[in-house]
Amino acid sequence: MTAIEGHTPTLDPEEARRLRQERLERIGRWLLPLAIMILAIWLWDRVCVWNDIPKYILPRPGVVLQTLHDDAGLLFSSLLVTLRITFLSLALAVVGGVGLAVLFAQSKWVEMSFFPFAIVLQVTPIVAIFPLINIYVDNQTTKLLLCAWIVAFFPILSNTTLGLNSVDRNLRDLFKLNGATQWQQLRYLRLPAAMPYFLGGLKIAGGLSLIGAVVAEFVAGATGQSSGLASRIIEAGYRLNAPRLFAALILISLIGILIFLVLSLISHLILRRWHESALKQER
Template sequence: MTVTDTNSATQVLDPEEARRLRNEQLERIGSFVLPVAIMVLAIWLWDRICVWNEIPQYILPRPGVVLQTIHSDAALLFSSLLVTLKITFLSLLLAVIGGVGLAVLFAQSKWVEMSFFPFAIVLQVTPIVAIFPLINIYVDNQTAKLLLCSWIVAFFPVLSNTTLGLNSVDRNLRDLFKLNHASRWQELWHLRLPAAMPYFLGGLKIAGGLSLIGAVVAEFVAGASGQSSGLASRIIEAGYRLNAPRLFAALILVSLAGIVIFLVLSLIAHLILRRWHESALKQER
């Protein structure tokens, strides 16, 4: 058998392998085409419902009117979007710093974890709308109020997931570090933190969406007094004035911002984990 025959033989796939590759290709195409097709269909139905039922614009505007409003009110809407995103990213940054730092302390001492973890749970389960009146009394700066509310919402997922990851290290590996007389900080840096990275990134993706939710909810509460200039206040203002196109435009911008935040954080997690963690390796098969 010549070299050419050998190469051609290796290139021939058995039916099962060919079917598997074909199914993977269909899944990759479908994962993009199906969501786009369903979204286009939903927008078309939205438009047709408005036309068929002759719904007034101040009750339910057509998609084209909403897009035109986004263009015509771009200066107002996008400036408000920047305010909301500033609060979102700052609160997410503080949640990462505080959550990871406190999780490291919890991993170093069970007594610290048992003492302070209940306070984190209390912050998580208490509705932010109920906490805001107290924050409004004790905090003077408006930006600090919104930032604190958003941080409270985003803090717990980072803390709980990172703590879980730090405490989920293989006991045999921990024993190996002890046999080699590794210090507590060497064990933390070389073993626990790498092992906790997938858990931390999972919590980060959750916290990214929650920080945006917290920022919008805080703006809603503070916007009632006309002091907030974020997208939530634009939604309240448009609702009072029956300006439904601007209201829908602001809602779409909030949704798109949340989608972009989730996609960016998912990409960061994939880039970090793709070379060594099983959850990312499976996606590249």
């Protein structure tokens, strides 16, 4: 064995420092939020104990967890109702937003004609639109679905339209020089280029669809056994059942976080091999 073969390569101090920093960042990305969350829950519990706060005003975390266990049947059945509205509205927002964005990309006249109406839907509060929906729509589920769709629709439309219009002009000219039709440009150039923008809008719309579903239940005043989590919050508030109210809020928050994480994972898996934003995460 030669001296060169037996030599173990060593990292220079700068490279070693960079690797340590990356390792600490990977650990801290999960450890720090977890530590802060545990500290916040502990402080919540201590504040209740130190100030002798009754549970109908501010329940202790243990009481909320016990309520979540005891009322699991009621709360999780309502959760399924809310999730159904959330995912249906998100699916409709994706289909409608992408479809309309493609039409906008194919014709500037269509974009100039209809985009202002999309903006009007976005900037008008849903609580102001709902009375009209309540007049013209009889089915309760359809009312909730329409409200949630209005909230989730615009981020998909706006981001996808921006992506389709952000194609490199030189690449577009190259496609035209090679005789590509508009639909060929759309399929092989503009849609792939718009994918990061669409996925960014999807992550936004995922959270907004959940918010829209919950807000729609609030403004609709939905009640009954087949109602969503918002109705459980309203009911618990009227009955001063703070533990159930907090349990429903925790479920909504956890589902919102889960939706964001799943959509972020989907975005990363799609973009990781070719887009710069995902390639940076791979390094």
